[in-house]
Amino acid sequence: MMKPVKLFLAIVGMMLITVPALSEMKTFTFGGGPYIDVPQLSVAMDKNLWKAQNIEANVVPFRSGRAAFEALIGGQLDFALMAEFPAVIGAMRDQKFAVIAEMSQYRATRIIHTGGKSIKSVADLVGKPIGTTAGTNVHFMLDNELADAGIKAEIVSVGPPDIVAALSRGDIFAAAMFPSFYGGAARTLGDRYNELAVSSYGTHFILVATSDMITNHPDTVTGVLKALYEGEKVVTADPVESHAAVSRVLKGTQKPDQVSAASKNYVFRMSLDNALVDLMTREGEWIHGRGSIKGDKPTSDLMRRFVAPQFLAKIDSSRVNLN
DSSP: OOOHHHHHHHHHHHHHHHHHHHHOOEEEEEEEOOTTTOHHHHHHHHTTTTGGGTEEEEEEEOSOHHHHHHHHHTTSOSEEEEEHHHHHHHHHTTOSEEEEEEEEEEOOOEEEESSGGGOOSGGGGTTOEEEEOTTSHHHHHHHHHHHHHTOOOEEEEOOGGGHHHHHHHTSOSEEEOOGGGHHHHHHHHGGGOEEEEOOSOOOEEEEEEEHHHHHHOHHHHHHHHHHHHHHHHHHHHOHHHHHHHHHHHTTTSSOHHHHHHHHTTEEEEEEEEHHHHHHHHHHHHHHHHTTSSOSSOOOHHHHHHTBOTHHHHHHOGGGEEOO
């Protein structure tokens, strides 16, 4: 018969062997984008909302969502935040990923110009040189706006870092640029800054996961979404704290009042719906029409195959509205 002391030590030894296996934190790598665009992530980071889901996040910042998506496809990330446009290209190339949530929508897209008050609508840009970054979502938006206005213009391809300077020099009359450059354009152009509001398109910021995470680590996928869902509750119920959390995560490079001002241009709500699939389908058709990616014309059925709604539906079924 085992003596009491030895029995106690044996039990403790068994606990040391078995307990870590039950409580081991699951670590995942998350490619982040501009945190103002997705404050749910900033709140989750600031308040370590991952812990309640027994997961640990390694959040890696990227200068663009496209770069984060490329890293995810290359096996360097488990999750990535980005605009919807790179996911369309990924679906058309049959890459291994799935959209698991839309996180937010930008609602203040605009075309910036130097034409003064005489330019009252997109139709007034007829024949003008307009700069944009070719093959991107802002190019897609510009083509649609010109088509809706029934006009043609001279499209000039300009890289993102050069587009404000080109507009300032007069190389182009107007520009469809990424929203992150709007502030720089206003500062650079001063009194020459003018804008046309665009209602036909707003960037949808989405969260994607690798096929491996979807298939082999579904609990981690659900845990990530639960943490972000809890973060969204703070964003909705306590905007002041949310803005402060974003500022803290950004190490004070954006003050809370700046975050507050920028946030007015967004809708922050996790969802998956037909509108997103429809937009991705239209973008795919546009890409196909330009001949950028060969193959059959993309369909809504194709785009739908790259959406995995089961994880968000498990958390809040009212957030999912898909055919």
